[in-house]
Amino acid sequence: MTNRVGIVEVAMTSGAETKDYFLDQVFKISKEVLDKSGITRDDVGTVISASSDVFHGGMSCANSYYWDAGAAFLKNGSRQDGESLFAFIYAVMRILTGNYDTALVLGVCKGSENPENDVLTHFFTDPFYQRQMGLNETIAAALQKREYMDRFGITEEQCAGVVVKNLKNALGNPYAHVKKKVDLDEVLASEVVMDPLKSMECAPKSEGIIAMVLAKEELAKKLTDKPVWFKGYGSSIDGFYLGDRDLLEGELPNAAKRAYDAAGIKDPRKEIDVAEVCEPYAFQEMLWCEDLGFCGRGEGGKLLESGATAADGDIPVNPSGGVLAMNPYVSRGLYRLAEGFLQIRGQAGERQLDKQVNTALAHSTHGFAGQCHAVAIIGS
Amino acid sequence: MGRPVAIIGSGQTYHGRRFDVTYPELVKEAVDALFEKTGISPDDIEGVVSGTMPSMMEGxxxxxxxxAEVLRSVGKPIMKTETCGSTGISLAFxxxxxxxxxxADLVLVVGSEKMNEGDSQATMTTVVEPFYQRYFIAGAPGVFSMQCQEWSTRFGxxxxxxxxxxxxxxxxxxxxxxxxxxxxxxKRLTPEEVNNARIITYPIRLWDVCPNSDGACAMIFASEEMVKKYGLKPAWVKGVGYSGEEYWFGDSEKAIWQCAIDAAKQxxxxxxxxxxxxxxxxxxxYNPFTYQEMLYYECFGFCDFGEACDLVLKGVFSREGELPCDPSGGTLCTNPIGATGLNRVAEAALQVTGQAGDHQIPGAKLSLAHAMGGVDQYNGVMILGSKK
Known part of the structure; x- marks a missing residue:
């Protein structure tokens, strides 16, 4: 890659569900990010959004609805269906070709107009086998958690520990949805929703409309004193049927390796200053940390207990509070990236890490038990 | 603009009511045909792009x-692109x-649709929001009949x-x-049969409308290095353009249709x-409706506004004409929506590589592929050429 792509600015809604009109929200956030970047709609080269028809208030062809509200009127644009980190990478690709100098990236998910997430994730199933069983993302995660506990001796306390850590972090995040100080006992005592998963170990359903402006190197430097650079990206998809997969040996190591290779990262634990990991279920943060190479296989629990992933640890994970504190299904990858961006810029407010942050990792996953993963690396 | 990119192979399924296969099997048919034709190993693919219509259509x-499995994508980077009816061409982009x-140097792109297992018109009605438009936009023909009326009225x-x-x-x-x-x-149609066919939405009659087809299309995009490595006939991507406009149907002008004009211009x-x-x-x-094909001739600059009917009747756009359009039969005869735009690209690539068989336009060197989507809202155009 010859030229670099920089993130110029970000704007986002908080995760709390609101009665605000969908299109007003998309418009406001798009306008806010352009204003912050000091550009107008005319300066926007291309608009790439992410949304998902099944998480879109009963409307199909999701991006038709917010196309003009999202600054894309008579622009060249496209959409990634399902996960927003893919929209980011598509926008990066478009700038790298030289066809565009700037891109607006949007993640759109209005949780308040959707039914419960699992009513919708149930539609990921095939109509013949899985649907008859009522499979959804929480059931798949419960199977994965059970296997994780059985194979590596991960404890309920460790899983609950992730919740305590992330919700504590969320207290300092004005965008977080769940803001509540909780202790271990409270999490352990919460209702079992899908054995062995307890309600507090599962992410909520949130609002999340987020926008980012990207620009090619020269322009990014002109638009901001503190551009944050795209360094590397990787994604990977696993097989469809849960029974065909080893749920603890998934595709995240593949996705991570691709991102690390592109970014020239050899020792992720040392070289990454902050990681924002997509953990709709608490135990997954530990499993994904293993996959990302922050510790060995089966050591995710110990990593958490050591305090390494706490805000003051050597590899802080989810200083934003993560997905457990805010879960706009489609947008959550971009929210991870946004937190990395703010941490690198030193603009994370109360939750700003007490160290120099040069390199951040953003991870997203969607599908049953992490069928699909994406990893992006950004840096100063 | 970026590195040179070429299409080095495509695979299409047979289209129709494909109750002989499941949906994944249908996708597999296109993907397998592609790998068989090109001799490329799925292991060498570096990324996979997949797309269909929205979930309501797919179930x-x-x-x-x-x-994941039939796309041969397990363990590979993936992207899922979707832009309603223009999904096919957005996949190609x-x-x-x-x-x-x-x-990446070698990317597999696959679009698919099994329309006969869903309800396409019900799905399209859900593209419009539940408060205003949903009450009077009944599926695609409603939108396109209004556009047709606007066009013919405007140009008299x-x-x-x-x-x-x-x-x-x-x-x-x-x-x-x-x-x-x-x-x-x-079908061999007679003018009487067409003119007396039942009205779907005035003035659109049955034979003005595309069918519901089951089908899939797969294609490989390659860098120059890969074009050399595999020695397959390349269809070089010479130009890409896409534009989208207002969601609210009544707010926009659909006869001098800006997003179509802009997409072609780009x-x-x-x-x-x-x-x-x-x-x-x-x-x-992309001609899901006869009338719309003519409107596109005008928006794409094939002729002046209001002139398309005359030129069609002179045969300018027929197989032996000056600029043959849709020698494949187009969307009007085959419409698996999530794949349709990609079929247009595949056909355009077959033409410039001299591989279109019985519907080959002799000596074709430069071709255009197009698709449309949204609430009559998006247009995408790709230009392919036999030379870089």
């Missing part, structure tokens, strides 16, 4: 999960940008002439379809085309 959400950016084209030209188009395309082994509806500028009718050898225009 399954985020279909790339469901198709994703493949193009992925390779042009330098982030007599209804009889519009009918005559539309009849010519549908008779020609259904004849053309006999020469395309993958086409769905093949692609022509990139390809250095100044006189499309003269320079293009063949065009695969």
């Amino acid at each position: 399954v959400a985020l279909t790339h999960f469901y198709f 994703t493949g193009y940008y992925w390779v042009a950016s330098g982030m 084209i007599p209804e009889e002439k519009v009918r005559e030209a539309a009849t010519r188009i549908t008779i020609d395309h259904h004849n053309d379809a006999f020469d395309n082994p993958y086409a769905h509806i093949k 692609a022509y500028n990139m390809a250095g085309i100044t006189n499309p009718r003269k320079e293009l050898d063949v065009a695969e225009v």
